[in-house]
Each structure stands twice: as structure tokens, then as C-alpha cells.
Amino acid sequence: MLKVDHASVYFEGRDGRAVQALDRVTLAIPDRSFVVALGASGCGKSTLLNAIAGFLPLSEGAITLDGRPITAPGADRGVVFQKDTLLPWKTVIDNVALGLKFAGLGRAERTDKAQELLQLVGLADFARSFPYELSGGMRQRVGIARALATDPDILLMDEPFGALDSLTREQMQELLVSIWHRTGKRIFFITHSIEEALFLGTQVIVMSPRPGRIVARFDLDFVHQFARDRDAGAVKTSLEFARLRADIRAIVHSSEDFRSAAE
Numbered sequence: 001m002l003k004v005d006h007a008s009v010y011f012e013g014r015d016g017r018a019v020q021a022l023d024r025v026t027l028a029i030p031d032r033s034f035v036v037a038l039g040a041s042g043c044g045k046s047t048l049l050n051a052i053a054g055f056l057p058l059s060e061g062a063i064t065l066d067g068r069p070i071t072a073p074g075a076d077r078g079v080v081f082q083k084d085t086l087l088p089w090k091t092v093i094d095n096v097a098l099g100l101k102f103a104g105l106g107r108a109e110r111t112d113k114a115q116e117l118l119q120l121v122g123l124a125d126f127a128r129s130f131p132y133e134l135s136g137g138m139r140q141r142v143g144i145a146r147a148l149a150t151d152p153d154i155l156l157m158d159e160p161f162g163a164l165d166s167l168t169r170e171q172m173q174e175l176l177v178s179i180w181h182r183t184g185k186r187i188f189f190i191t192h193s194i195e196e197a198l199f200l201g202t203q204v205i206v207m208s209p210r211p212g213r214i215v216a217r218f219d220l221d222f223v224h225q226f227a228r229d230r231d232a233g234a235v236k237t238s239l240e241f242a243r244l245r246a247d248i249r250a251i252v253h254s255s256e257d258f259r260s261a262a263e
């Protein structure tokens with residue numbers, strides 16, 4: 001279990017005064033879950049993800065993975081960002097294998113494992129290509145393969161499909177559901193898109209504008225439905241999907257009111 005317990009983060013603003021980015025966020029990310037955080041720009045989503053990744057210390061509260069406190073980055077957490085962070089001078093397969101080199105695996109073993117992961121993301125034929133030869137969606141798939149290379153407990157994804165066109169984005173969502181299903185990895189995923197959150201999440205948390213605070217939580221089944229039937233159209237045009245989309249839209253658009261109503 002990954003647990004975020006009353007996590008708050010303050011940054012020092014330009015004028016030297018503290019800016020609160022995260023306000024007592026409490027969250028559990030159980031094994032095999034797909035937790036999606038949804039909220040407006042600047043509400044603290046990346047701050048939360050970076051704290052879980054160990055890139056950023058909390059000001060208050062705690063984050064633990066299977067009971068152990070998170071204080072630094074580790075191979076037990078794989079991270080995928082909005083913009084790919086591939087090394088342009090290395091081939092696709094060498095980019096994927098990079099973490100395995102640090103983990104001490106030999107060359108043959110690294111290549112086998114990386115090739116297997118490229119197969120998983122549908123890029124087996126592009127192992128020897130360089131990042132500049134790939135499309136944006138393909139580069140993000142390499143990023144996912146690289147994040148999975150060290151066999152992490154959790155994948156942390158910060159708007160990984162935010163820069164893609166809508167068709168590629170839908171294809172990537174479907175690919176990610178297959179990967180989630182096949183690997184059994186838990187995922188913490190950040191997005192601005194209500195539709196993306198509904199389609200992917202077993203749980204969706206909605207955050208208020210800064211300081212980010214959880215104002216609503218939804219347990220969902222659409223991702224299981226899609227994993228079973230592979231019919232995204234049926235999921236996204238269902239009445240239940242439309243109803244929840246409207247509910248969440250109302251919360252996102254009035255979360256200031258919602259916050260005062262909750263207090």
C-alpha cells in the first residue's frame with residue numbers, strides 16, 4: 001500500500017512569504033489500483049506526484065510505501081512526465097535499458113529485458129531507432145517502457161498524454177489500460193481531462209484550486225469494463241459515463257463553493 005497522510009507542501013514565494021501548494025492531502029493507492037488526480041492548472045497535482053516520487057520534501061505529513069517512509073527517489077517508483085526525457089544520443093533500446101545498467105544487470109540481460117518491454121508497448125521494431133525518429137506518442141511509449149524497466153511497485157505519470165493529439169491520446173489511454181492489466185502495476189496518474197480521468201481511474205480524486213486539497217473522490221468501474229470488453233466507444237457513450245462527467249464537471253467548476261460548503 002502507498003499511503004499519503006495529511007501531506008502539506010509550502011513553497012517560498014518571490015516576496016519571501018510561504019505559498020501553500022498542498023493542503024493536508026490524504027490518499028491510499030492500493031495494489032493493482034489506478035488512481036487519477038484531476039484538477040485545474042496550479043492546484044498542486046505535480047507537487048503531490050513529485051513528493052511521492054521523492055523529488056520534493058513534504059512540509060507536513062508523511063508518505064509511506066509498504067510502511068517505509070519515502071524520503072528520496074527510488075527504483076521502486078517509475079516516473080513518466082508530460083515531456084519525454086529520453087536521451088537523444090541513445091537508441092530507443094539503450095534508453096529503456098538505462099535504469100537496468102544502474103541496477104547492475106549485464107549487457108545481454110539488459111537487452112533482453114528492454115526488448116521485452118518494447119514489445120509490451122508495441123515498439124519492438126524500433127529498438128535501434130533514435131528518439132528523433134519517433135512520433136510524440138511513440139516517445140511516450142518508450143518513456144513508459146523505461147519507467148517499467150526496474151520493475152517498480154508503482155508508476156507515477158504526470159499528464160503523460162497532455163501534449164498528444166486527441167486520437168493518439170485515446171490510443172495511448174487504451175494501451176496504458178492493457179499494460180496496467182497485464183503487468184498488475186498500480187498507477188498514480190495526473191490529468192486535466194475529466195474524460196481521461198473517468199476512463200482510466202479505479203479511483204478519481206478531484207482537487208481544489210491552490211492550495212490543493214481533495215474535494216471529492218469517486219470509485220469507478222469503467223476501466224475494468226474496458227479491460228474486459230475492449231470497447232471504448234461503449235464505455236464513453238454510456239449514460240453512467242455522461243452522468244459522472246457532468247457531476248465532476250460541476251465540482252471542478254465550482255470547487256471554491258464546494259470547499260466552503262464542505263467546511
Ligand SMILES: Nc1ncnc2c1ncn2[C@@H]1O[C@H](COP(=O)(O)OP(=O)(O)OP(=O)(O)O)[C@@H](O)[C@H]1O
Nearest residue numbers: 011012019021040041042043044045046047048210
Ligand atoms: N518550486 C516552486 N517554488 C515556488 N512555488 C512553486 C514551486 N513549484 C510549484 N509552485 C507553486 O505551487 C502551486 C502548485 O504547482 P503544481 O506544479 O503542483 O500545479 P499543477 O496542479 O501540477 O499545475 P499544472 O496542471 O499546470 O501542471 C502553483 O501555484 C505553483 O506556482
Ligand SMILES: [Mg+2]
Nearest residue numbers: 045046047158
Ligand atoms: Mg503539473
